[in-house]
Amino acid sequence: MRAFQISTFGESPVLADVPRPHPGRDEVLVRIAACGLNFADLLTIKGEYQEKPALPATLGMELAGTVDALGPDAPPSLLGKRVAVFSGGGGLAEYGAFPASRCVPLPDSMSFAEAAGFQVAYGTSHVALDHKTRLQPGETLLVLGAAGGVGLTAVEIGKLMGARVIACARGPQKLRAAGIAGADHLVDSETEDLREQVKALGGADVVYDPVGGAQFTAALRACKPEARILIIGFASGDVPRIPANHLLVKNVSVQGLYWGGYLHFRPDVLTRSMGRLFGWYSEGRLRPHISHTLPLSRAQEALDLLRDRRSTGKVVVTTDQA
Template sequence: MRAYLCNAFGPLDTHGPGDLPPPVPADDEVVIEVAAAGVNYYDTLIVQGRYQIRPALPFSPGGEFAGTISSIGAAVEGFHIGQRVLAFNSFGGFAEKARARASQVFPLPDAVSFDQAAAALVAYATAWFALHDRGRLRAGETVLVLGAAGGVGLAAVQIARAAGCTVIAAASTPEKLDACRHAGAAIGINYRQEDLKEAVKSATGGRGADVVIDVVGGAYTEAAVRATAWRGRVLVIGFAAGDIPRIPANLLLLKGCELSGVFWDEFLRREPQACHNQVSAILAGIENGSLAPPIHGRYGIEEAGEALKELAERRATGKLLICPKR
């Protein structure tokens, strides 16, 4: 079968399309004919050997994918061949077929398209877990989203807005801020041109943000902590800026604030039922129109390298998809 392959860990331009044997499900797995697979920042890291997981070579990246079940393991219950599903498996999705543990497969409502589902799983589930679980979000609060024009960022903007919160979007260009406002952000901050702390303080009358979503890292994390309100919650999701920040602990003491890590992959593995409940709520939001995953572009398997580069260079506004039948 056709797949986008990593034959050896290395720079993005060293990988490309190729062939793999069709996957065979283990007893607790299903195999899915992939209609669409989401592209995530960790996909750019895993092929370089810079992610927590290092799959056996060769492999195809792509951790989230939607499609139709084509075969089922002997111990799997509750699924059937031909069923529309959404799945997560850390890697394998940039291919014509991919396998996933049944515990990491989600039934897909007919009203939600494969593209919408593949655009939503990791980004929206990460943002939902961060805001509603780790951040204990309440209506009326102010939410600051760093990297707000990316997949997780736009998801966080929509989810916080739907929860009745005021959203401050921080992004790097006017075009990206326009996308954030379209998604529901009330205020936009260009953090390459403005002092992030001072801009947030000004936007909140000096109070600061109640909740911070941080997918950027680097120097912006400390600035965001300094911009939090009393009892604020800073939710660390990733480090798109490249540098892992070090936060002066006295800031947490002075503000009575919390600094929490958000690792959705591990949440899915350790607390599958709670995770399934959250994904069901997200799919319901897509059905009723309160959530709308923005799609930046669609690529075939032969073009997957272009999608990875576009994401790595932070040129995407919304989600990139790999569509094997394109």
């Protein structure tokens, strides 16, 4: 089978012919139809992600496909089922063996492409806003990087939870996507002063930040007293220094969120969250946005779209296994 792999950190991945895996005792073999890309894939290539895989490693942290075979202890009911899998790796391939416990059956109305980009982006935003910050109806939510894979879902979920949403993104095209997702106010990070614009709108109760750098600093200065700031990632490449005295004066809380980490210490949080999210999808209340879909043979181009910030929403790579 074909798999998009890295053999050395810091070097470009390659599309390689590798043996098809066999499922272990508690695993299933998935015939992969689509894989959603994440900023973490870029960090993995450089060896900078918090969980380093053993090399050679197949990229792709989340995927969707059909269960093709079962390990001896995997639930028989999964055979032949359409599933989404948060794999942590192995998604950019034609087949993969994954723990049965990580398989989520798909609603009939959900395509493989939608499912492949659903779990990390929507899961991150829902756990962040519901479980971590307890976002309340009527509060003001500021979303940085609001046209990115997780940013758009934060806008969408924030509106579903009853917040007033301020979306910050770069350029008219990306702001248009955030507006379609439900943002009430739009701030262009290229041409407008983020701090002044947010303060003019009354300040932020909750900040959702997958960007870091100067935008974190500006957002902190635009917070209301007792605001909560969620650190999701550092797409800018700049990990900000947090001035503790500012937190003290305004009684502001800063929280970090690594969605995948809950698999190791509170998997029940993710299970409840996914149940709510798939329910919302089935009710037509969530509309996944995929800006680019490319075949596995063009996986490097797909990663370049993410790296160069030329995408809005999710970038998905497909195989011919649908």
